[in-house]
Amino acid sequence: MQTRRQFIVSGGKLVAAGAAAAAVGPAVITRDARAAGSLKILQWSHFVPAYDKWFDPFAKEWGSKHGLEVTVDHVGFADVVPRATAEVAAQSGHDIHMFLGLASAFEEHVIDLGDVVANLEKKHGKQVELARRSTYNPTTKKQFALSDMWVPDPGNYHKEVWTKIGMPSGPATYDDLVKAAPEIKKVAPQMQIPIGIGLSQDIDSNMAVRNILWCHGGSIQDKDGNVVLNSPETLAALEYTKKLYSVGMTQAVLSWNAASNNQAFNAQETAYILNSISAYRTAQDNKLPVIENYYFTPALKGPKATLASEHVMSGYVVWKFSKNQDAAKEFLTALVDASRESMLASKLYNFPSFYGAAAEAGTPVAKRAESGAAWIAAQCNKDPFGSTPPDKLALLAKALPWSTNLGYPGYGNPAEGEIFDTYVITDMFAKAATGALSPRDALAEANTRAKQIFDKWRQKKMVPGGGKDK
Amino acid sequence: MSAVTTVPAVPSGQTIRRSDRRLGVLMLAPAVLYITLLVAVPFLLALFLSLTNSSAGSLQFAFVGLTNFKNVIASPVFQRALGNTFVFTFVSQLLVLVLGNILARALMRQFRGKAIARFLILMPWAAPISLATLGWLWIFDSTFSVINWVLKVVGWLGTGQWYYWLGDTTLGMVAIITIHVWRMLPFSTVILLAGLTSIPTEVREAAAIDGAGMWARIFQVEIPMMRPILTVAVLFGVVFTFTDMSVVYLLTRGGPYNSTHVLASLAFQDGVLGGDVGRGASVAIFLVPVLLVLAIFMLRTSRRAEVV
Numbered sequence: 001m002q003t004r005r006q007f008i009v010s011g012g013k014l015v016a017a018g019a020a021a022a023a024v025g026p027a028v029i030t031r032d033a034r035a036a037g038s039l040k041i042l043q044w045s046h047f048v049p050a051y052d053k054w055f056d057p058f059a060k061e062w063g064s065k066h067g068l069e070v071t072v073d074h075v076g077f078a079d080v081v082p083r084a085t086a087e088v089a090a091q092s093g094h095d096i097h098m099f100l101g102l103a104s105a106f107e108e109h110v111i112d113l114g115d116v117v118a119n120l121e122k123k124h125g126k127q128v129e130l131a132r133r134s135t136y137n138p139t140t141k142k143q144f145a146l147s148d149m150w151v152p153d154p155g156n157y158h159k160e161v162w163t164k165i166g167m168p169s170g171p172a173t174y175d176d177l178v179k180a181a182p183e184i185k186k187v188a189p190q191m192q193i194p195i196g197i198g199l200s201q202d203i204d205s206n207m208a209v210r211n212i213l214w215c216h217g218g219s220i221q222d223k224d225g226n227v228v229l230n231s232p233e234t235l236a237a238l239e240y241t242k243k244l245y246s247v248g249m250t251q252a253v254l255s256w257n258a259a260s261n262n263q264a265f266n267a268q269e270t271a272y273i274l275n276s277i278s279a280y281r282t283a284q285d286n287k288l289p290v291i292e293n294y295y296f297t298p299a300l301k302g303p304k305a306t307l308a309s310e311h312v313m314s315g316y317v318v319w320k321f322s323k324n325q326d327a328a329k330e331f332l333t334a335l336v337d338a339s340r341e342s343m344l345a346s347k348l349y350n351f352p353s354f355y356g357a358a359a360e361a362g363t364p365v366a367k368r369a370e371s372g373a374a375w376i377a378a379q380c381n382k383d384p385f386g387s388t389p390p391d392k393l394a395l396l397a398k399a400l401p402w403s404t405n406l407g408y409p410g411y412g413n414p415a416e417g418e419i420f421d422t423y424v425i426t427d428m429f430a431k432a433a434t435g436a437l438s439p440r441d442a443l444a445e446a447n448t449r450a451k452q453i454f455d456k457w458r459q460k461k462m463v464p465g466g467g468k469d470k
Numbered sequence: 471m472s473a474v475t476t477v478p479a480v481p482s483g484q485t486i487r488r489s490d491r492r493l494g495v496l497m498l499a500p501a502v503l504y505i506t507l508l509v510a511v512p513f514l515l516a517l518f519l520s521l522t523n524s525s526a527g528s529l530q531f532a533f534v535g536l537t538n539f540k541n542v543i544a545s546p547v548f549q550r551a552l553g554n555t556f557v558f559t560f561v562s563q564l565l566v567l568v569l570g571n572i573l574a575r576a577l578m579r580q581f582r583g584k585a586i587a588r589f590l591i592l593m594p595w596a597a598p599i600s601l602a603t604l605g606w607l608w609i610f611d612s613t614f615s616v617i618n619w620v621l622k623v624v625g626w627l628g629t630g631q632w633y634y635w636l637g638d639t640t641l642g643m644v645a646i647i648t649i650h651v652w653r654m655l656p657f658s659t660v661i662l663l664a665g666l667t668s669i670p671t672e673v674r675e676a677a678a679i680d681g682a683g684m685w686a687r688i689f690q691v692e693i694p695m696m697r698p699i700l701t702v703a704v705l706f707g708v709v710f711t712f713t714d715m716s717v718v719y720l721l722t723r724g725g726p727y728n729s730t731h732v733l734a735s736l737a738f739q740d741g742v743l744g745g746d747v748g749r750g751a752s753v754a755i756f757l758v759p760v761l762l763v764l765a766i767f768m769l770r771t772s773r774r775a776e777v778v
Binding site: 081107108109251252253255257264417418422423426431452 | 523528530613636638725726728729745746
């Protein structure tokens with residue numbers, strides 16, 4: 001006869017054995033599955049689909065030349081971080097993982113790519129500063145990621161409408177938006193949203209509100225990593241947005257996702273958005289009526305600065321658990337070397353993070369950045385993808401001086417990344433703009449959260465500052 | 471002549487034989503294993519992580535006591551999400567119950583095209599929620615909402631009037647609850663239909679002879695008789711809804727300005743997207759007390775109803 005205790009003990013042993021099998025099983029399977037001579041890459045699904053048609057064969061061809069079987073898996077941009085989280089937890093997955101923005105939170109689990117960057121800089125010259133500030137942690141002195149491309153974030157304006165209100169070149173300052181909005185309502189009453197700057201929980205809004213913040217002299221952190229969000233400049237940015245919202249925007253902008261501003265502009269439901277050229281390429285490809293009025297402006301001038309965030313940028317990491325780290329490094333080097341092809345494959349969406357990689361062959365290292373910039377300008381000045389007029393994209397060639405990184409004026413550290421991913425700043429702007437909170441209260445709420453996040457990362461010794469937090 | 475089988479008498483004191491015991495353990499093991507690995511271990515892990523500063527990109531963490539809970543409780547976003555979770559759960563379940571009853575009663579009657587009607591009613595239950603929500607996303611789109619266009623055409627919305635379904639806090643919750651009700655309704659209808667058909671016809675007839683009208687029949691005869699199955703359906707729906715994040719995440723992503731989050735979606739945003747696993751776990755832990763009470767209630771009800 002078996003007592004209840006014996007019965008439970010027998011069952012418990014069975015459970016323990018099962019648990020052990022479940023725990024060990026995946027590790028064994030994972031090791032077996034990592035065949036030598038293979039390289040697995042996780043890549044986003046590019047906003048310009050033509051790029052993926054170039055990237056996948058490029059990677060496979062590179063692999064066959066190096067005796068490696070290369071697998072490329074694409075995920076939507078919103079799944080890049082959750083997939084990374086899952087792979088870190090499992091300590092298994094792809095060798096190379098592409099982040100679309102900051103990979104800094106994963107620094108502990110990636111290898112140092114300092115040698116790769118050093119070699120590339122030796123070959124092509126310096127990378128652009130915004131790429132360095134998004135992939136290097138000065139606190140830990142680790143090059144945790146490598147950027148092969150960044151994307152400018154110009155203003156997109158509807159030429160006909162802006163011409164009708166006497167601004168044929170579109171807005172030049174943030175004040176212009178406030179002045180223009182009531183006029184746009186008069187000349188284009190059919191447009192639902194005169195000024196289409198997103199204030200929602202999405203990537204484009206996240207960039208847009210940072211532009212407003214920086215141009216009014218505010219920022220989340222200073223250059224040394226102190227939290228300085230609580231400032232009169234931030235308050236001014238919030239007051240400005242409240243004003244702009246009341247004269248030129250609707251609640252629609254509070255709900256936008258990454259595609260919404262593209263769709264609104266392409267449907268001629270708004271006269272101004274902040275976006276890369278992907279929406280424009282969609283309008284071109286689909287021969288939409290908006291195309292003849294689709295024009296661009298550089299970053300708008302604010303009271304304190306003229307700045308725009310990079311729209312997106314790559315941050316390739318190589319996981320520590322990768323068994324093919326050397327091959328991964330070689331592939332990333334080859335990808336940077338192919339910057340010209342990459343830019344053309346993306347229809348001028350991607351801009352090289354190493355301008356020198358787009359230089360004429362044989363150019364000395366000291367002159368490569370200049371040569372690359374000239375080649376980039378040549379593409380933008382005469383768009384090979386059929387813009388009318390051909391120099392419609394010319395301003396993109398001059399985008400670098402007004403483009404900056406997440407975390408400006410500091411580095412794109414993990415605290416900045418977490419604030420970005422949890423929409424602390426967009427929520428602050430949205431609450432202030434709609435009157436859900438007063439600008440002062442919205443700022444106080446966001447500042448408390450920002451400081452909590454920075455403090456947490458400082459405890460992990462991955463973020464500097466703290467002594468001069470406001 | 472029918473064969474008569476005699477069952478050997480079990481000697482007093484002997485409960486189960488050794489081979490039966492082994493079989494018992496073997497048959498119990500999958501359930502115990504499942505509960506241990508997929509419920510107990512994650513729960514204990516979540517409890518542990520909520521007391522640490524664990525982040526998604528790191529396997530190292532430090533013990534921070536109740537800091538995460540203190541920060542979370544003080545957060546207006548969390549407070550809102552907590553309230554939303556109750557509103558989302560109870561409003562949607564109330565609607566599901568009322569509409570499910572109406573549908574179930576309609577389906578009890580004979581009419582032409584009943585098979586097609588049943589098929590269409592069951593469709594939302596079978597459709598993948600991600601696909602369905604994408605369809606709803608267009609229906610509720612703030613710029614291109616088909617509902618608004620229809621309302622405009624029929625004259626409900628005048629010039630300059632527009633419903634920003636996903637850009638307004640209240641309308642956002644209305645949209646979320648609408649989709650969830652649409653999704654849960656088939657299941658509820660099927661359960662209630664089963665309950666209604668199990669009521670003997672004689673009982674209904676007796677009530678009618680006694681002069682009970684429609685409302686008296688429903689509230690004094692049918693609902694009391696259906697109570698056990700009704701309770702199980704409601705409790706299942708409440709637990710399912712209370713822990714669900716898919717509609718919120720796919721439709722509003724918690725917006726506008728984090729005002730439509732429920733606890734599950736906020737935990738996902740903080741813990742997975744934001745990478746603050748400790749904070750995300752502490753948000754998720756707040757689901758536990760409510761779920762515990764519901765689970766106990768559910769088990770008691772089930773036992774009383776002899777469903778299990």
